[in-house]
Amino acid sequence: MSGSNREAAVAGQPKDERKKSGGGVINRLKARRVQGKESGASDQSSVTPFREEELLGLNDLRPEHVLGLSRVTENYLCKPEDNIYGIDFTRFKIRDLETGTVLFEISKPCSEQEEEEESTQLDASAGRFVRYQFTPAFLRLRKVGATVEFTVGDKPVKSFRMIERHYFRDRILKSFDFDFGFCIPNSRNTCEHMYEFPQLSEELSNGSDAGAASTTAKLDGEEWVLNGTKSWITNAWDASAAVVLATTDKSLKHKGISAFLVEMPTPGLSLGKKEDKLGIRASSTANLIFEDCRIPRQNLLGQPGMGFKIAMQTLDAGRIGIASQALGIGQAALDCAVDYAEKRLAFGAPISKLQAIQFKLADMALALESARLLTWRAAMMKDNKKPFTKEAAMAKLAASEAATQISHQAIQILGGMGYVSDMPAERHYRDARITEIYEGTSEIQRLVIANQLLKEYRS
Known part of the structure; x- marks a missing residue:
């Protein structure tokens, strides 16, 4: 939970009441929930929470079920010193505060049957991450439309809970830092759709030189026109949208690189072949080819020239x-x-x-x-x-x-x-x-x- 959220959790309380609460994490979380309910500002307050075992029992897994799982977990990822989910140095567990139920844990082995079933179609490592780290419910989340992969938050325990292709909305984006996703709520007022974002910063001839992007973006009226190729793009075949770094002013070098949100599919954007990789074979990797690809002017993230800074951050x-x-x-x-x-x-x-x-x-x-x-x-x-x-x-x-x-x-x-x-x-x-x-x-x-x-x- 960020410092701003902690402050919001006790906003409006008399000073003596705040002192009485002791600042404990449970009190902070309860205060945050109460405030959210009173303000009526949270869309997610009406979402029914779901635990993993409940998701496993569903024949038809829909996005609202996943949002329910997100709602269960988002308030329970806290500082290690709070120690509310039974952290030890061998296996991290995240628990439901109210019931004590273990929602998930790291390095949870799969049964032989689950391993065999999953291996029939996928190389058993789930995307970029070791399959051991995911219980079957999280693997099933792959079957619902739009996803994104990210590290949950920035606390040490969150960095180790690598959730592959986790679901999110704008509200969740504002709460957590992950890959390129953070730039969206910071740079745009709304994010009305659920997306899966591959990182589109690497080009075949540039490799580690992110400041040498040869993909270009030119403003034509109320549209940006993108041309170029992005290589080695993780989840290229599965994505609903992409964050693309493109040069808008070559004379400024890396200061002339901007970031854009490109929905997929879009006319002028085509996919290369799926690469046959040595490892992480469950994750699709391919080139994205932009040929006079037109996107709305408002799909620029931040200001022109901020792309390199966004990437480095x-x-x-x-x-x-x-x-x-x-x-x-x-x-x-x-x-x-x-x-x-x-x-x-x-x-x-x-x-x-x-x-x-x-x-x-x-x-x-x-x-x-x-x-x-x-x-x-x-x-x-x-x-x-x-x-x-x-x-x-x-x-x-x-x-x-x-x-x-x-x-x-x-x-x-x-x-x-x-x-x-x-x-x-x-x-x-x-x-x-x-x-x-x-x-x-x-x-x-x-x-x-x-x-x-x-x-x-x-x-």
């Missing part, structure tokens, strides 16, 4: 999210390796008794926990509104390389079993690799860290 937070994703992959790979080492017998004893295996497991756990602490630190610095560019780069670099290392060693421990799709280790290995590439390659992270260190020294 989201990048650091996105790196915390990718670090969290990598931690999930690394944890799943480590769990798989430990489980196999305990059950696999050699010379009459589990191979976990062998020093060579123990050393591997120790190194894997060390890399994982070190990266986890870096990620928590970056998330907490962001939450406290402190500069966190260096910390986010460190977290992303450490976590992504740890995930690759851990998943590699997991296959080594499993031997031949780790090389086949009967075991999840090979999937973790494939999925881990992308975390060293997108949201800034490992080389870019090292440049960012070094630049920040030198900047601190020179100041």
Whole structure:
């Protein structure tokens, strides 16, 4: 919950009553609910809450059901020190405050039947994130029209609860920071539709140089005309809309880049082929091709020339999210390796008794926990509104390389079993690799860290 929401929760209360409440999180949340009901300003107050088990029992899953799930969860993601949802250092749980029911938890394993059913159609990693992190109800949310993927909020626990393709409305957008979505409520007054947003900032010839966008946007009367190609776009085939960075004034270089909201489909916008990827195969990746694509003038996000700034503002937070994703992959790979080492017998004893295996497991756990602490630190610095560019780069670099290392060693421990799709280790290995590439390659992270260190020294 943001500071502004906390202030709003007690607005209008006498000073002595605020002091009496003690500022506890439950009192703050109750006050926020009461205020919302009295003002009648919330569209969601009439939405019936739904828990995961209720969604699982529905034959016809509709957007209002998902909004109900969002309403249940949005007020219960709070600071770790509030400790209202039973946080520990092994498994985060988010509970319904009133009933104590666990709404969902991180790294919740799926049953063998669920794993088998899901694997028949999808490579079992859900989109960009390890499938372990999602209970079946969240996977079913893929079946309803419009979605978006984002990290829930910016508190440490929220950064680790990576909800794939979570549903949202304008009200929820204003409450949480995630990828490009934050720029919409800040730059436009309304967001009347539900969208799924791919990030459209990368072009084939530019790679990590976000300031070299060759896609152009020219104003023609009351319309912007877009031309160019965007490459490696996550969820391109599934999106309802896209946020596009395009050059509006080449003479200004990166200051001449603007951001636009483009609904899909739109005349002049076509999709490239779905890429056949090494990992994250449940997520569609393709090019978006703009050929005299016309969009309304009001679809400009913010002011002309703000696109690069918008992109950079989201990048650091996105790196915390990718670090969290990598931690999930690394944890799943480590769990798989430990489980196999305990059950696999050699010379009459589990191979976990062998020093060579123990050393591997120790190194894997060390890399994982070190990266986890870096990620928590970056998330907490962001939450406290402190500069966190260096910390986010460190977290992303450490976590992504740890995930690759851990998943590699997991296959080594499993031997031949780790090389086949009967075991999840090979999937973790494939999925881990992308975390060293997108949201800034490992080389870019090292440049960012070094630049920040030198900047601190020179100041």
